[in-house]
Amino acid sequence: MKPIDPATASPEVKAVFDDIKATRKVNELNNFWLHLANEPRMLKHTWESLKAIMGNGALDPLTKELIYVAVSVTNNCEYCMASHSAAARAKGATEAQLNELYAVVGLANMTNRLANAYKVPVDEAFKRD
Amino acid sequence: MKPIDPATASPEVKAVFDDIKATRKVNELNNFWLHLANEPRMLKHTWESLKAIMGNGALDPLTKELIYVAVSVTNNCEYCMASHSAAARAKGATEAQLNELYAVVGLANMTNRLANAYKVPVDEAFKRD
Amino acid sequence: MKPIDPATASPEVKAVFDDIKATRKVNELNNFWLHLANEPRMLKHTWESLKAIMGNGALDPLTKELIYVAVSVTNNCEYCMASHSAAARAKGATEAQLNELYAVVGLANMTNRLANAYKVPVDEAFKRD
């Protein structure tokens, strides 16, 4: 589907677009939001969820961007890898940190399958009430 | 396959077991290593890779455990979720941080599929040489 | 591998091609069938399975196309998203329905991981003999 043109968006969509721009202090919206606006309810819920979770909180914003990249690499989502690694760099991620992130993601995908293959039972020490 | 008993392990396996215990300052090995020892070459390579990457480096060890949990939740590896969330807690992760981690992982898995569904083109601003 | 040219296909492949065209009342085969014909046994079994399941049955054909799109978005199969969303539109899917479908797929991928992360036990009410 085609992206929604902000100039002709419905008031409902326009309100979300304006909030994204004001919150992020940007003049332009990236393609994800313009496309998701085809479903105004999901545009609103996705934006509100991300605004609530990805800013300051228990984890710092950079750590959360790195986690986002890790999931996106695991799922091979090219758009999400591009947008969230750009966000990570904008929040200060160095090339050395991204390289190490990729290493961790690769290793986790490997040991996930080794644990499956050997049907390793969870250690008592790792169990919680 | 059955786990390898450290008491009767080959010298090759025993050397890795000893290095894990010395490096981590523990007396017991968790089930993952005991099972993986059925394939001594992978035991050695997996341990050496994790030792090189998961300790101090460009990212702090706690961040790397959180990334490991994020991949393991995405792939639904129960053993890996249990072992790496235990490791994250041992390195200081709070319950609030783990809850926020789960939120980010959930959101990333959602937006990965929304980006797929709408075939969102990568923004010029996200492209790199 | 290259697609199989219907003009020079083996009788075994040609018989399947002819059945697809007759069943679907089309003159041309889409690329999927032309490529799959490299393995004539799978061409036959895949076509016969789809013919049996995707037509009239317990679920209406449009619902089944939407389910096909949902799986393809989850797995990020670009070809399958394109072909089955075209089939869904041909069977009457509206843009509003496709947008809502994408929303459901996104939400399901999110809550799947939240259920994993919290290791939510299955409620007694959901269990069946």
Added chain:
Amino acid sequence: MKPIDPATASPEVKAVFDDIKATRKVNELNNFWLHLANEPRMLKHTWESLKAIMGNGALDPLTKELIYVAVSVTNNCEYCMASHSAAARAKGATEAQLNELYAVVGLANMTNRLANAYKVPVDEAFKRD
């Protein structure tokens, strides 16, 4: 993590719990909500998104439950399969419909990989502006 006890939940969590019970006309909450309440922001956003999308809309509620099951089977989320197939049955899904759903999900997962393996190019007829 342990589920949140509704009797001692925070006002923020309690408000969501009450809305779920009122909207669904039930007296008890299923385990998913009790666990997700460990992260009150995600509890609220997940509930509001599902309330907006899964009820009446462009697609009927039963179709949306079937799509939810399809994604959950693809991802092998046992909890989500159990809860959403129960919801589908409550909305009128017959055993024949569920069996046919499983067939479609199986076939889609197969043809997704066949399309990958043969790198089938998207037909011109499936492309859209």
Added chain:
Amino acid sequence: MKPIDPATASPEVKAVFDDIKATRKVNELNNFWLHLANEPRMLKHTWESLKAIMGNGALDPLTKELIYVAVSVTNNCEYCMASHSAAARAKGATEAQLNELYAVVGLANMTNRLANAYKVPVDEAFKRD
């Protein structure tokens, strides 16, 4: 859903059950077939496909069982890992071969994500007309 009792199965289902037993020279059917019989069309198509592909062919039967295990480990399908590793052992797979298989599956899952993360372009030498 409950498995189908062969004693009371429909003639259509019984015919497939008999063919499985005759082809495999066994007296009992494993649980997969008894459950899949809830959808007789998929029972028939799945059995006929597997009969055509998994026996003698371009690849030897053991190699095909190992490939089946590799996919099942990657997808974390516990039933399929159990049934196809049993089939592989019955066809002569040694423990050393299974351990090496698991190693390859682990490494492939790792390098798949490293290739994603670095967006490695396909070498000219690997491209085909």
Added chain:
Amino acid sequence: MKPIDPATASPEVKAVFDDIKATRKVNELNNFWLHLANEPRMLKHTWESLKAIMGNGALDPLTKELIYVAVSVTNNCEYCMASHSAAARAKGATEAQLNELYAVVGLANMTNRLANAYKVPVDEAFKRD
């Protein structure tokens, strides 16, 4: 990230590059290694693991390349499909073998989901101590 130019690589990276070329008897490195060299530790560990596992061993090298392709098709890693199917062909894989491989991968991905959907219990005969 950009690939590392062998002419200006660090001694640590150069040593791995030289070992790859000497072991494989090639003059040029493929793009995977040039990109992975951005993280010299993973370059070294990945190469040493693959060198140890993918050569002669319990399984023959061609079988291991086919398993690699099977995982890569399941995960839809385009680069890995291209590089490992080229390696399989170089080790003697015929087109008939590759077609049969794709068939097995498709079927395994289908029956994995059917086993999930029906929650098929593991047969006693498949269980091991």
